[in-house]
Amino acid sequence: MKLSGVELRRIRMPLVAPFRTSFGTQTVRETLLLRVESADGEGWGECVAMSDPLYSPEYVDGCADVLRRFLVPALTRRDRLDATLVAPALAPFKGHLMAKAALEMAVLDAELRERGVPFARELGAVHERVPCGVSVGIMDSVPELLDAVAGYLDAGYARIKLKIEPGWDVAPVRAVRERFGDDVLLQVDANTAYTLADARHLARLDPFDLLLIEQPLPEDDIRGHAELARQVRTPICLDESITSARSAADAIALGATSVVNVKPGRVGGYLEARRIHDVCVAHGVPVWCGGMLETGLGRAANVALAALPGFTLPGDTSASDRYYRTDITAPFTLADGHLAVPTGPGLGVEPLADALAEVTVDTEWVAA
Known part of the structure; x- marks a missing residue:
């Protein structure tokens, strides 16, 4: 295919409830969507x-800028393009993996629509549905949690993930285990909030039979x-540390991770x-699919990925209503x-x- 241009669309979607992690609290999700056009x-x-x-x-503004000035022009100049050529074409531009990923996703979607091939089949999925976990943010109190x-x-989620940070870790985990028992699949996510000096403290989580401690x-x-x-x-699971297949292989070889969040x-x-x-x-290392509060577009792609054979743990591919009262796709x-x-x-x-128009705050066309 040859791209005729790319639409950059900013949307703003309120969350059903505040979502707090060690990075901060979100009440609204501002997202950049891309729509690529070809003949x-x-x-x-x-x-x-x-x-x-x-x-x-x-961050959103930075992604829009690098897409507009560098990444989109690098693709629209090409006379022939498919998804496998996106990464090599963008390789001269260092970093900006999230912006690059969005552009590759759009090109892959366009290519597969033209060929009549589902995302899941192209990636190598082997399942028709995937088990779903849910990420639970830091709360104001244990009873609220x-x-x-x-x-x-009660909604049926197969796994619970608790966000933790210093001062909110052992007590909430203990409370969840005491209330709901040992049969609940339970894991925690620190989002880089600790240091190696906290090793003895983190070892206090060992008695609770967690699936993993994430990042x-x-x-x-x-x-x-x-x-x-x-x-x-x-088990230690890496998230933010894994930026490529090479970094995953290195972390596994060094014994830094025994589970990977993709x-x-x-x-x-x-x-x-x-x-x-x-x-x-x-390497015999289980993987699971993480989430970034995606809309139905990103959720569809994540669910397809999570259907690959190595995704043996429930991911953060939760239902649309976990975060949004109204999604921009069918929920x-x-x-x-399962989803x-x-x-x-x-x-x-x-x-x-109509749903997309309601949450759109800005659109921009980047022509070839």
Whole structure:
């Protein structure tokens, strides 16, 4: 295909409830969507960068700028383009993995729509539905947390993930175990909030039989994670530290991780996410699909990825109503703790015109 241009669309969607992590509290999700056009059709992509550079160095305004000035022109200059050529074409521009991932996703969606191939089939999915976990933010009190967890378990979620930070870790985990028992699949996510000096404290989580501790230390502290893994029994899972298949292979070789959270936007796209999956499978390391409060567009792609054989743990591919009262696509609805993998061409979902218009705050056309 040859791109005729790319639409950058900013949307603003209120969350059903504040979502607090060690990075801060979100009440609104501001997202950058991409729509690529060619002579044969269109495709959609979603950039997972946040409004501020707190989770990663990328942020919405920065992504829009680098897409407008560098990334989109690098693709629209090409006479022939498919999704496998996106990463090589963008490689001269350092970093900006979330922006690159959104552009690759849109090109892949357009290509697969033209070929009549579902996202899941192209990636190598083997399941028709995937088990879903839910991420529970930091609360003002333990009783509030317990009420939230009870609601998610009643809804059928297969796994509970608790966000933690210093001062909110052992007590809430203990309370959830005491209230709901040992049969609940439970894990915690620190979002880089600790240091290796906290190893003894983090070891206090060992008695609670957690699936994993996700990203306890800063993303660049691979050696620290390897040392922490020797001091605690709970498996260490890396998230922010994993930016490519190579970084995953290195972390596994160093003993810094025994579980990997794959977030396509964080690693440059779904094709690199599949490579990370393949590396982990080759080393016997389980993977699961993380979430970034995606709309139905990004959720559709994540569910397709989570249907690959190596995704053996429930991911953060929760239902649409976990975060949004109204999604911009037909909502993803939980059934027996699972979400169905879309089967239509490309992403298998389309933005709903009225819903999309209601949350759109700005659009910009970047022509070839």
